[in-house]
Amino acid sequence: MEIAPYIAAVLLLVVLLWCVVGVLHEAGHAWAALTLLPGPVTVHLGTYGQPTRNLRFQVGRLQVFVAYTVLLWRGGYCEHQATTAAWRKAAIIVAGPLLPLLLAGGGVAVAFSQSNYPLRALACCLLGLATVGFFFNLVPRTRPILLADGRRIFNDGQQLVNIYRLPELGRRLNAQLQQAEACRVAGNYAESADLYVALLPKVVPTASILQHAYYVLTHAGRYAEALPVSMQYQEEFADQLTDDDQFTHALILSRLGQHAAAIDAYTALIEQPQPYVNAYNNRGYTHNLLGNYALALADFDHAIACEPGQAYAYNNRGLALLKLGQEAAGLADIQHGLALDPANAYGYRNLGIYHLDRGEYAAALHHFEQAQQLDSATHELSTYMQETHQRLAQSTGGSLP
Known part of the structure; x- marks a missing residue:
């Protein structure tokens, strides 16, 4: 007798029942949220917010997104926009793992009131999975879940812990933020960078937090860490971008060897109605790195014409002239740059x-x-x-x- 098909059927049944537990879990969150809150509620089944390949429908205040391929489901979550009391938040969180457990327990009671043994086995399997899901979701885990839009959330248990600890957590994070800022203002960029890196996963990043974080990371020479923070700032706070922000972003790109992208960014700053003068020097420096000394020379000429006292421009133009074989002019430029800034x-x-x-x-x-x-x-x-x-x-x- 071939046993493999039976094992496969049992495994498939367990997977499908686990999906049922997941649906009931999110239904519990949604039911509680719709009962306790006035606003809209959104449920994602099978994904953490994947915007495509979904079946979408809406019933009243409830909007549901369901991933097409059930066997490839990877979790789900329920979200609402309302700000509410801590007890309501806790009730909505607990309702998720509690609803499948209660329904599975009721199903077992109904199944054992009859002489249908396959039904009893099915109900017991569902109750077992619901029990596993109950404890799996309510045991706090500090590792966040990454949503499709880049946000981070925690599992139900950790969310309950955060509700309990929120006042203390807020005070501690605020103290760390103040310490990071004090180090930044004092020019202690290495320590400030460490503090900001530790803070970013724990806080909702504001414009100033992101801006200061990539600033100190850049000054600490930690360009690979600075780049994603700078990119996040540009994406989330595009309306607040300054020339200094874009200049620093271009510098990060250059330091990471992404010279073509850096030149494009410097060029955008130069081609504004009011050119950003420092971009001439840095674009020229990037051309020097690429061996494009004639292009670099033109940029340094512009930089010096705009700011005759800029030592960096003279020093960098001097190097370009030296590389082009104009030794006397190159050495004269470097000496003049050192006279301006020894x-x-x-x-x-x-x-x-x-x-x-x-x-x-x-x-x-x-x-x-x-x-x-x-x-x-x-x-x-x-x-x-x-x-x-x-x-x-x-x-x-x-x-x-």
Whole structure:
């Protein structure tokens, strides 16, 4: 006798009954919300808000989205917009796992009042799954569920915990936010960045929280973490974007090696009715990174014409001129940039690049070390220093002086 078909049938039945428990669970939330609240209620069955491949229908204040493929269902959730008392929130949450448990218990009572053994087995299976679902949903889990629109929610148990802890949680998060802000204002970007990274998953991000978070992450050199925060800010608060926001976003892209996207972003700032002057310098710097020195030179000319006292533009134009073979003009620009700002690490870095290209490794290393003393986070400085050390070791037979 072939047993495999029977095992497959039983597994299929369990999957379908688990889907029934899920439907009853969301129906419990919806029934309680419709009873206790005045506004609309939305239920998603089979997805966490996937906007496509759904059957949609509405009954009064209830709107339902059902994923087409039942066997591929991956949860569901119920949402409402009303702000209400804590006891109502708790009742709506508990009604979800409680309704399938009560109905399954009633089903067992009905099934055992008859002599239909398959019906009894089916009812017991449903009660078992409803019991598992009850405890599975009411045991708090701190790991959030990611919805299709990017929002995060918690399971029923954790939501109940949050309702209980909300005042204390709010005070603690507010204290952490104040500490993060104090560090940012003091220029302690590394600590501020750590605090913001810890805060972001726990709070509803406002415009200022997102803006300050990607700002400190950028200043701390944590560009890979800054990019998604900056993108979220641009998507959710597009009407509040400033030129500074878009400039910082372009800088993040450039630091992550996304130079084409960075150039597009800088170009958008330049082609405004009122050009953002710093974008000329940074676009030129990005062209330097790509080896497009003639394009870089034109940008630095614009930057200097707009702001003659900008040391960075002179230092960067000097590097472009050096790469184009115009050594006298390039060195003059870098020296003038250092005269304007003697603490500008990029001037010494670019002098180091000049000597490195000429094979003068000791002189290159000297300038790189000067740049490092002024600002160890100077872009690509560590890479140039490593290359110089290697070249110097090779030129001295493997031993450094």
